[in-house]
Amino acid sequence: MSSATSVCPRCGASLQPQAASCSQCGLSLVVSPVANTPEAGANELAVPGGSTHQPGYIASPEPALQPGLVFHQGYGVQKRQVHRKGCLYTIIACILGLCLVCGVLWFAYLSPSHVRSPFFNRHGLPDMIPLPDNVTFQFSRDISESPGGILNLFSAPTVFHQWVWLDQGQNAASAIQFYQQVLPTSGWEDIRRSDDGAGGQYLIGCQGNQVFEADSSDSQRQLRDAQGNIVDIVNPPPGGSILQLFYATVSSALMLSEDCGT
Numbered sequence: 001m002s003s004a005t006s007v008c009p010r011c012g013a014s015l016q017p018q019a020a021s022c023s024q025c026g027l028s029l030v031v032s033p034v035a036n037t038p039e040a041g042a043n044e045l046a047v048p049g050g051s052t053h054q055p056g057y058i059a060s061p062e063p064a065l066q067p068g069l070v071f072h073q074g075y076g077v078q079k080r081q082v083h084r085k086g087c088l089y090t091i092i093a094c095i096l097g098l099c100l101v102c103g104v105l106w107f108a109y110l111s112p113s114h115v116r117s118p119f120f121n122r123h124g125l126p127d128m129i130p131l132p133d134n135v136t137f138q139f140s141r142d143i144s145e146s147p148g149g150i151l152n153l154f155s156a157p158t159v160f161h162q163w164v165w166l167d168q169g170q171n172a173a174s175a176i177q178f179y180q181q182v183l184p185t186s187g188w189e190d191i192r193r194s195d196d197g198a199g200g201q202y203l204i205g206c207q208g209n210q211v212f213e214a215d216s217s218d219s220q221r222q223l224r225d226a227q228g229n230i231v232d233i234v235n236p237p238p239g240g241s242i243l244q245l246f247y248a249t250v251s252s253a254l255m256l257s258e259d260c261g262t
Helices: 084-110 149-153 172-186 253-260
Strands: 069-071 078-080 135-145 158-167 189-195 200-207 210-217 221-224 230-234 241-249
Touching: 135 230, 135 241, 158 230, 172 189, 172 200, 172 210, 172 241, 200 253, 210 253, 221 241
Parallel strands: none
Antiparallel strands: 069 078, 135 158, 158 241, 189 200, 200 210, 210 241, 221 230
């Protein structure tokens, strides 16, 4: 309290110098330190929660966040944010790429329409007998053939397995040319090509005692049995040909010499 103060502000009684209270009414004459504290200035830093910093103290700055990082209040660690959209796009791209590869493999090789596909049905045709592309199976049957005459007494009939296909992609001459080129690579020998006398072409090849014949025609064919009876009538596809394949293991030396020239 200042020494200039001589009268109590409440009751007007005279006050002693440096008195802590009025002797008449008991009014406290001590000034509270809080009352003399200056109001917070504009240069003071605000403390989270609404309080202000006291003089002499500096608030710690908030941590600067880097892109992709999330700061969690109350923890001293930073966690990296996972970019889920980027992962999803990568997974979708991988799936699309896999589908594209599978589609190419299917149409180029695996489709059952390709004769070299493991899913292609050869209908019993031996693997040593090649097939051109774009063929469609019609039917198959067995034909029994004998040398004839008295020779039938000394040899059993030979069973030829016949397959009939429709060649969608080439005419008769091209089909026979195909077999003339690829049969040697499959071990066939003594390959001979000729006209069949019915508007078509045929080719014969031998491999040991096995005989193979390919007969192709651009026109309608009447298929006959060993006795000459008509059993089927087949028409070629537009722009294509009829392909007949025969295969047998021949036990008759005479028939083998006739077919293979041995």
